[in-house]
Amino acid sequence: MNEITSTRHNHLIDPTMHVWGWEIPLYLFLGGVVAGVMILTGIRFLRGQGREPSPALALMPWVAPIAISVGMFFLWLDLEHPFNAWRFYLTFKLTSPMSWGAWILLGVYPASILLAWVGTPERHKARIGRWVARIALLRRIEGWAKNNTVFLARLNIVMGAALGIYTGVLLGTMAARPLWNSALLGPLFLVSGLSTGAAFMLLFGLSDDERRSLSRADMGLIAIELGLLGLWMMGLATGGSAAQGALAVILGGPYTAAFWTLVVALGLLAPLAGEWLEYKHGALPGRGTAVLVLLGGFALRWILVFAGQATGWVTEIAMR
Amino acid sequence: MSDVRFGMAIDTRTCVGCAACVIGCKTENATAPEFSRDWIYTLLEGEYPDVRMTIRSERCNHCEDAPCVTVCPTGSSHYGPGGTVQVNPDKCSGCKACITACPYDARHIDPRSGAADKCTFCMHRLESGITTTSCQEICPTQSIYFGDLNDPDSKISRALATREAYVLKPDAGTSPKHFYLK
Numbered sequence: 001m002n003e004i005t006s007t008r009h010n011h012l013i014d015p016t017m018h019v020w021g022w023e024i025p026l027y028l029f030l031g032g033v034v035a036g037v038m039i040l041t042g043i044r045f046l047r048g049q050g051r052e053p054s055p056a057l058a059l060m061p062w063v064a065p066i067a068i069s070v071g072m073f074f075l076w077l078d079l080e081h082p083f084n085a086w087r088f089y090l091t092f093k094l095t096s097p098m099s100w101g102a103w104i105l106l107g108v109y110p111a112s113i114l115l116a117w118v119g120t121p122e123r124h125k126a127r128i129g130r131w132v133a134r135i136a137l138l139r140r141i142e143g144w145a146k147n148n149t150v151f152l153a154r155l156n157i158v159m160g161a162a163l164g165i166y167t168g169v170l171l172g173t174m175a176a177r178p179l180w181n182s183a184l185l186g187p188l189f190l191v192s193g194l195s196t197g198a199a200f201m202l203l204f205g206l207s208d209d210e211r212r213s214l215s216r217a218d219m220g221l222i223a224i225e226l227g228l229l230g231l232w233m234m235g236l237a238t239g240g241s242a243a244q245g246a247l248a249v250i251l252g253g254p255y256t257a258a259f260w261t262l263v264v265a266l267g268l269l270a271p272l273a274g275e276w277l278e279y280k281h282g283a284l285p286g287r288g289t290a291v292l293v294l295l296g297g298f299a300l301r302w303i304l305v306f307a308g309q310a311t312g313w314v315t316e317i318a319m320r
Numbered sequence: 321m322s323d324v325r326f327g328m329a330i331d332t333r334t335c336v337g338c339a340a341c342v343i344g345c346k347t348e349n350a351t352a353p354e355f356s357r358d359w360i361y362t363l364l365e366g367e368y369p370d371v372r373m374t375i376r377s378e379r380c381n382h383c384e385d386a387p388c389v390t391v392c393p394t395g396s397s398h399y400g401p402g403g404t405v406q407v408n409p410d411k412c413s414g415c416k417a418c419i420t421a422c423p424y425d426a427r428h429i430d431p432r433s434g435a436a437d438k439c440t441f442c443m444h445r446l447e448s449g450i451t452t453t454s455c456q457e458i459c460p461t462q463s464i465y466f467g468d469l470n471d472p473d474s475k476i477s478r479a480l481a482t483r484e485a486y487v488l489k490p491d492a493g494t495s496p497k498h499f500y501l502k
């Protein structure tokens with residue numbers, strides 16, 4: 001029999017850590033959606049030259065600056081010393097993924113706003129367009145952007161990828177939390193971000209062709225995501241005792257039901273089956289599957305952030 | 321203090337788990353109500369009458385390779401004098417990355433300031449010329465050794481040279497400077 005007692009009972013640290021609340025998964029989710037939208041709209045710009053996008057798709061790049069602002073607001077809410085947030089921008093710490101993230105977030109704005117502006121049909125620009133035309137500096141920037149759409153589209157793809165990967169690397173580099181400590185979390189969050197980004201776009205009034213191609217892409221993305229989840233679990237299962245103990249929280253432990261039903265069954269398998277059936281029968285991809293993908297992407301981050309904090313290194317207890 | 325490397329060791333044979341160090345730290349450092357920078361860990365093994373008990377006074381390990389410093393995005397968590405690990409509350413954003421990065425759960429947020437908080441090895445005492453930490457000073461069984469690991473004649477170096485010792489979670493790769501004498 002082993003019995004451990006500790007006099008420590010620090011709030012949010014003991015008995016299990018819970019310092020990151022609901023704000024963090026919500027931010028990671030929105031970051032993923034933004035990453036996906038930036039990459040997909042960037043690709044659309046590169047491949048769709050000459051083809052007229054639907055009105056909804058033309059305005060889609062605006063999702064990035066808006067959603068990332070909402071996400072950053074939640075991130076800011078989570079800070080215990082929010083009025084020191086500017087300190088992120090006084091330094092760049094090479095070893096800190098959070099520092100990378102702070103600077104990536106700053107790069108997301110100019111890249112996405114410029115691409116969104118040049119893609120916006122003239123009739124929507126209205127008063128802001130007249131305003132831009134009046135200010136010399138803005139006019140110059142607009143002129144530069146219009147001449148460099150290919151560069152801007154590529155920049156959106158790169159920034160989106162950086163954003164998507166970083167949200168996973170942020171957790172993946174934490175050796176102290178074995179459930180997170182996997183290099184696969186970067187690609188997993190990127191692919192999940194692409195999938196939720198595609199699903200988010202499907203909520204709007206896209207053209208039939210656009211819906212079909214996004215839904216087809218999403219099927220592939222979900223399949224890759226399932227594969228990455230499997231590899232991640234395999235890594236934990238074949239790792240040391242800390243990794244195996246961490247995996248147990250979703251294999252029999254307290255997060256088992258939530259993970260397998262919300263993330264795997266409802267969030268991945270059900271929409272994959274739905275999209276495949278729509279494809280098989282030539283039906284137009286609907287919004288139901290898209291909603292499931294979004295809920296699944298949110299559940300993945302929610303469960304990982306909470307379950308991961310509850311895992312740690314327990315191997316030392318019997319050391320003599 | 322440039323060539324000094326501060327370390328701490330607990331004599332697990334003489335520590336009785338009275339928690340005087342916990343109270344001493346609280347008094348000295350005026351930590352937030354219901355939070356502590358050090359604590360007593362007790363492990364009871366076996367079935368009566370064949371039982372053994374390990375008692376440890378624990379705190380931040382002032383790791384040589386500290387993940388809390390690595391992840392801190394603002395530079396608030398940093399290596400301080402004598403190889404200690406310190407927090408600069410004025411720079412801290414309260415992002416809590418260091419808290420999740422510490423394998424020992426040695427940190428918490430001080431709700432009064434919103435900044436990360438943990439053991440400083442009583443740096444304010446060291447800087448004013450007092451060579452002991454408050455937990456060491458108050459320990460009734462003198463189970464806490466503190467001093468310069470680089471000085472082979474310091475009491476802690478001697479203890480570590482002559483007795484078997486271990487660190488916590490060595491496979492977490494943090495190289496703690498806090499030891500436990502067997």
Ligand code: SF4
Nearest residue numbers: 380381382383388422
């Ligand atoms: S014990 Fe934790 S808080 Fe202290 S130096 Fe090591 S990682 Fe940092």
Ligand code: SF4
Nearest residue numbers: 392412413415416418
């Ligand atoms: S909570 Fe403060 S000390 Fe800790 S990582 Fe964030 S900014 Fe650095």
